[in-house]
Amino acid sequence: MANISVRLPPEIERDLEEEARLTKRNRSDVVREAVGEYLTRKQKERIIEEMRQAARVLYSNPQALREGSEIAEEGLEDWLESIEREERAAGIDPDQKWWD
DSSP, rough: OOOOOOOOOOOOHHHHHHHHHHTTTHHHHHHHHHHHHHHHHHHHHHHHHHHHHHHHHHTHHHHHHHHHHHHHHHHHHHHHHHHHHHHHTTTTTTTTTOOO
8 A cells, every 4th residue: 555645734634633533543544535535526527527528419419319319219118118017917907097
């Protein structure tokens, strides 16, 4: 495991000491967990931003938008059919209106 040295402002050092005391862990464990969580969050943020950018590109392309809509509609139909099959298998009549 690598060693690094970090300078912390007094208020962060105080909070770190308090967290270590409250959780009965050493400061290195608390810092290691915090850095790991930070890096995981940043990675997720980058992935989400990449997905947003890809969605913007696709949304600006009429053909891609049309094809995406067709795929979504097919998926919705398949999903609804699977629900109907499950209801029939469970002895439920999917044509019966349950909301009456």
